[in-house]
Amino acid sequence: MCHWVQLHEEVRRVEQLGRSAADELADRLAASVINGEFEPGERLVEADLAARYNLSRGPVRTALSTLHRLGLVEMRPKRGMVVVKLTTAEVRDLYEVRIALERAAVERLVSAPGTDWSMLRRLAEEVEQANRGGSTSDSTKTSLDFHRELVALADNERLLRAWEAHSALIRLAIQMRKSADAVQSDQSQRHRAGNQNQRLHRIGVNHRRQPARDRINSRRNHQNDRGLPQ
Numbered sequence: 001m002c003h004w005v006q007l008h009e010e011v012r013r014v015e016q017l018g019r020s021a022a023d024e025l026a027d028r029l030a031a032s033v034i035n036g037e038f039e040p041g042e043r044l045v046e047a048d049l050a051a052r053y054n055l056s057r058g059p060v061r062t063a064l065s066t067l068h069r070l071g072l073v074e075m076r077p078k079r080g081m082v083v084v085k086l087t088t089a090e091v092r093d094l095y096e097v098r099i100a101l102e103r104a105a106v107e108r109l110v111s112a113p114g115t116d117w118s119m120l121r122r123l124a125e126e127v128e129q130a131n132r133g134g135s136t137s138d139s140t141k142t143s144l145d146f147h148r149e150l151v152a153l154a155d156n157e158r159l160l161r162a163w164e165a166h167s168a169l170i171r172l173a174i175q176m177r178k179s180a181d182a183v184q185s186d187q188s189q190r191h192r193a194g195n196q197n198q199r200l201h202r203i204g205v206n207h208r209r210q211p212a213r214d215r216i217n218s219r220r221n222h223q224n225d226r227g228l229p230q
Contacts, residue, residue, distance in 0.1 A: 023063075025063035026063040029064075030067060030072055033073070034172050040084065040085030044080070046064070068081065070169070071166075072168055090173075091176065095173065098166065098170050102147060104156075109150075120149055120150060127139070129142075140174050
């Protein structure tokens with residue numbers, strides 16, 4: 001057992017050494033775009049990123065090219081690389097592409113005998129746990145892990161490559177949708193709280209006015225009893 005653990009660690013170190021600084025930076029920048037650390041429309045300047053991550057401009061340029069290929073940034077005249085801002089139509093298109101690819105995977109799996117569903121069952125449980133945990137990033141990651149495994153299980157390399165080619169933008173679209181849902185939910189809660197405060201304020205005002213109305217009515221009743229003009 002110890003031999004296998006050592007071998008696994010050695011393989012892991014070799015894999016890490018095989019990843020360039022540009023690869024590592026591309027992963028970090030992609031995560032920052034998807035998590036909203038970089039705002040849509042924000043410029044990503046080579047010199048600034050090189051200073052921020054203590055790298056030369058070469059790896060930064062390569063990392064930005066990777067993000068451009070993934071669709072997370074776009075080149076704009078006189079501005080350079082900027083973070084993409086997905087429109088509602090683009091988000092809808094991405095969901096349609098994702099659904100089409102995953103439907104093709106499911107059709108292939110259903111017709112294939114002896115499919116091992118154990119990994120998908122485990123990932124489905126992780127998705128449920130992440131959803132209960134309330135973390136948007138964890139929920140998005142586990143959900144996409146599940147869907148990638150679904151496509152990979154279909155054993156169609158071209159289908160999987162097509163899904164992975166859109167995965168970064170799909171992740172961004174999901175994150176945007178969940179963030180928008182969270183903002184809308186917060187606004188709805190604030191609106192309900194505001195209405196509740198207004199009702200409580202009216203109740204308090206009416207309660208304070210009640211004794212004054214009682215005194216006026218009592219005075220009127222007293223004047224009526226004595227036959228005096230009001």
